[in-house]
Amino acid sequence: MIDLFKARLQQGGQTTAFPVAKAELPARFRGRPKLDGSKCRDGCNLCAEACPTMAVSTRPLKLDLGACLFCPACQEACPEGAIAFTAEHALATRTREDLVVADGEAKLAFALDAAMQKLLGRSLKLRQVSAAGCNGCEAELLALSNVVFDLGRFGVQFVSSPRHADGVVVTGPVSRNMEYALRETWAAVPSPKVVIAVGACAIAGGPFAGSPAALGGVPVDLPVHLYVPGCPPHPLTLLDGLLRLLGRLGAPKEK
Amino acid sequence: MGEPAASRASVELSGPEVAWGKAGGAWPLADVPELTASGLRSACLELCRSGARLSALCALGPPGERQLWAVVADDVRGRVGLAKSRLGPGEAFPSVTSELPQAQAFERELIEAGVAVEGHPWPKALRRHRTLEELGGRTSEAPPHPFFQVEGPGIHEVAVGPVHAGIIEPGHFRFQCHGEKVLSLEIQLGYQHRGAEELLMRSPPPRRLSVAESIAGDTAVGHALAYCAALEALSGVEPPQGAQLLRGVALELERLHNHVGDLGALCNDVGYLPGASWFGRLRGEMLNALMELSGNRFGRGLLLPGGVRFGATPDQRRRLLARLPLLERDLRATARLTFDSASVASRFDHTGVLSRELAAELGLVGPAARASGRDLDLRRDHPAGIYRSVKVVPAVLSSGDVHARAMVRWLEVERSLAFVQERLEKSPERGLSEELPGLRPSSVAVSMVEGFRGEILHLAVTDSSGAIAGYKVVDPSFHNWFGLAMAMRGNHISDFPLCNKSFNLSYAGHDL
Numbered sequence: 001m002i003d004l005f006k007a008r009l010q011q012g013g014q015t016t017a018f019p020v021a022k023a024e025l026p027a028r029f030r031g032r033p034k035l036d037g038s039k040c041r042d043g044c045n046l047c048a049e050a051c052p053t054m055a056v057s058t059r060p061l062k063l064d065l066g067a068c069l070f071c072p073a074c075q076e077a078c079p080e081g082a083i084a085f086t087a088e089h090a091l092a093t094r095t096r097e098d099l100v101v102a103d104g105e106a107k108l109a110f111a112l113d114a115a116m117q118k119l120l121g122r123s124l125k126l127r128q129v130s131a132a133g134c135n136g137c138e139a140e141l142l143a144l145s146n147v148v149f150d151l152g153r154f155g156v157q158f159v160s161s162p163r164h165a166d167g168v169v170v171t172g173p174v175s176r177n178m179e180y181a182l183r184e185t186w187a188a189v190p191s192p193k194v195v196i197a198v199g200a201c202a203i204a205g206g207p208f209a210g211s212p213a214a215l216g217g218v219p220v221d222l223p224v225h226l227y228v229p230g231c232p233p234h235p236l237t238l239l240d241g242l243l244r245l246l247g248r249l250g251a252p253k254e255k
Numbered sequence: 256m257g258e259p260a261a262s263r264a265s266v267e268l269s270g271p272e273v274a275w276g277k278a279g280g281a282w283p284l285a286d287v288p289e290l291t292a293s294g295l296r297s298a299c300l301e302l303c304r305s306g307a308r309l310s311a312l313c314a315l316g317p318p319g320e321r322q323l324w325a326v327v328a329d330d331v332r333g334r335v336g337l338a339k340s341r342l343g344p345g346e347a348f349p350s351v352t353s354e355l356p357q358a359q360a361f362e363r364e365l366i367e368a369g370v371a372v373e374g375h376p377w378p379k380a381l382r383r384h385r386t387l388e389e390l391g392g393r394t395s396e397a398p399p400h401p402f403f404q405v406e407g408p409g410i411h412e413v414a415v416g417p418v419h420a421g422i423i424e425p426g427h428f429r430f431q432c433h434g435e436k437v438l439s440l441e442i443q444l445g446y447q448h449r450g451a452e453e454l455l456m457r458s459p460p461p462r463r464l465s466v467a468e469s470i471a472g473d474t475a476v477g478h479a480l481a482y483c484a485a486l487e488a489l490s491g492v493e494p495p496q497g498a499q500l501l502r503g504v505a506l507e508l509e510r511l512h513n514h515v516g517d518l519g520a521l522c523n524d525v526g527y528l529p530g531a532s533w534f535g536r537l538r539g540e541m542l543n544a545l546m547e548l549s550g551n552r553f554g555r556g557l558l559l560p561g562g563v564r565f566g567a568t569p570d571q572r573r574r575l576l577a578r579l580p581l582l583e584r585d586l587r588a589t590a591r592l593t594f595d596s597a598s599v600a601s602r603f604d605h606t607g608v609l610s611r612e613l614a615a616e617l618g619l620v621g622p623a624a625r626a627s628g629r630d631l632d633l634r635r636d637h638p639a640g641i642y643r644s645v646k647v648v649p650a651v652l653s654s655g656d657v658h659a660r661a662m663v664r665w666l667e668v669e670r671s672l673a674f675v676q677e678r679l680e681k682s683p684e685r686g687l688s689e690e691l692p693g694l695r696p697s698s699v700a701v702s703m704v705e706g707f708r709g710e711i712l713h714l715a716v717t718d719s720s721g722a723i724a725g726y727k728v729v730d731p732s733f734h735n736w737f738g739l740a741m742a743m744r745g746n747h748i749s750d751f752p753l754c755n756k757s758f759n760l761s762y763a764g765h766d767l
Contacts, residue, residue: 004529007588014536026543028550028565052465069465071556072564085550128422132447134763135424136472136553139516142422143542146535160420177382177446178425180390181417207465213450231555232472
């Protein structure tokens with residue numbers, strides 16, 4: 001027992017300072033991209049050609065974070081430096097359109113409406129459904145519960161039964177073989193409930209977009225309340241998105 | 256602990272006709288002998304009886320021109336053997352599973368692909384689900400899939416999944432129990448099927464690498480490495496030294512983050528919370544080390560056919576080298592407390608035992624095989640890249656239980672940490688990537704990587720124009736799922752989560 005205490009003391013506190021202080025990520029980390037369409041050469045389409053998921057379009061230069069795998073291919077392909085990934089981890093949005101970034105400001109997630117915030121703001125229970133996720137997004141969702149990110153301190157928790165949940169977190173491109181189980185799980189969650197789409201696959205099919213074996217993301221008839229882009233999203237990106245959704249990060253409230 | 260190399264069974268040289276070569280190599284298609292279906296069957300059987308393993312048995316090519324391919328690994332001599340066969344119209348492949356159980360999943364995959372396999376003892380599609388296909392409004396030609404059932408007084412059935420009680424990939428487990436005791440477990444997967452092999456053939460090249468990295472997200476480096484190595488073999492390019500070194504560092508960091516994460520998950524399943532918390536945190540540190548090098552916690556974006564995208568700057572090396580000893584200290588303290596704990600030992604010891612004979616018969620690979628006394632490790636037996644100049648000593652134990660699978664992981668954590676530190680301390684090698692010319696036409700390449708779960712195999716065939724005409728991926732999980740089912744027999748059903756975690760197999764890697 002004494003050894004346990006010694007080891008505990010030796011390791012010290014490990015919980016991240018986020019959201020009280022800003023988290024430090026290494027310079028090479030690829031978070032929110034900065035775009036500068038004014039640098040584009042006439043007729044140049046190199047970034048779009050290099051992109052594995054057709055997330056980049058030119059004239060005007062746009063990047064769809066929902067489809068983006070955050071690989072550096074477009075940044076490398078551009079001879080003018082018009083695309084640069086920054087270490088900024090805040091990426092989640094409330095609408096699919098807000099994921100498409102151009103030169104302008106980030107349109108980060110706004111909070112749920114007042115009634116939903118009253119219900120879920122201090123206690124959100126989520127059921128995770130991996131619908132052909134590769135275990136990348138799943139691993140990062142799991143990491144949210146470790147001592148570093150400690151999701152429980154915000155009253156957010158992953159639960160086993162959909163009956164105990166306030167919503168589902170979907171990962172993966174939704175294989176045809178998982179569509180039924182996903183819909184059944186969603187139906188088993190009592191209303192009011194939310195859907196959170198995590199990762200490029202759940203948002204837009206990711207590298208599996210267009211595969212006949214998958215739907216290419218969360219079915220269109222499920223109402224998605226939060227999109228968390230990434231391949232997989234960093235736990236801080238997930239945490240940031242969840243806190244914004246719950247109105248706990250000082251983000252502007254829903255209009 | 257380990258068996259001496261001399262006692263490892265050796266394959267007769269004068270065996271059946273197959274094309275031998277090194278993993279990571281390429282062959283002109285004309286050099287690979289084309290056998291009859293029964294010739295291919297007996298080649299697999301004879302070579303495996305004399306000590307080789309069946310690494311792949313698959314069908315490649317469009318239906319009319321479909322060929323069966325077999326890859327056997329001769330671990331003692333460090334070579335792989337290839338053979339192929341073309342089935343005539345209406346011809347069936349004579350099943351070898353009854354005599355060579357390690358072929359069972361491969362043959363079920365053939366059945367699923369529409370190849371007639373005659374005499375398979377359990378001829379059920381691996382991934383297709385008739386019920387699900389019909390529920391989804393699709394017309395299904397998949398055969399119905401009854402589950403194996405045990406009958407008798409007091410026997411009951413437990414069905415679990417596809418949606419499980421935690422954050423975990425989907426799969427279905429069907430137990431036949433007498434009270435708490437599991438008599439049989441049948442594992443039905445397929446929920447994760449995304450069509451990865453298809454996409455590896457027909458997507459534009461930038462997409463293919465992303466698909467390879469997503470075959471199993473926890474093995475992004477391993478599968479990307481196998482994919483890149485297959486392309487490099489097909490274009491006759493050797494990546495520069497600097498790239499090979501960084502690929503090795505990334506592969507070992509991947510082994511580290513997964514093994515450390517698994518140790519934490521095992522602690523969690525036996526209610527040993529200090530281990531669960533600390534290993535969980537330390538896994539994150541390993542992911543952060545990969546992020547330092549690659550910009551992504553899972554190492555995505557680091558590898559490129561021909562080399563790597565980024566080098567390690569002196570600053571990065573310094574930061575990592577300063578951090579690693581602290582992590583090692585915490586890892587050692589946590590491992591010592593965990594393995595010394597009586598409550599952990601009482602759950603780990605003698606749980607989910609898989610004998611050496613069974614592990615060999617089922618063709619298990621990776622840590623699960625080594626925990627059952629199989630002295631196999633591709634990094635030593637079929638070395639490629641940096642492993643040709645670094646000696647890897649496999650961690651082999653003999654008890655085949657949860658404890659052995661946990662301990663093999665811990666030993667590998669220690670060795671991989673030392674590997675990473677030594678490589679980072681050396682002065683950086685030059686060269687990050689080579690440009691790949693076009694792929695050689697009418698050729699086949701086999702690449703094998705010892706991922707953290709074991710043997711990752713990629714098999715790529717090009718047509719006469721140098722385009723990829725056939726691509727096969729074998730994730731280590733494909734070999735090992737049946738091992739979990741067998742290890743559960745006679746155990747309590749309440750130990751299933753623990754046994755499952757001790758194998759930690761990939762659902763996505765199996766389902767592709």
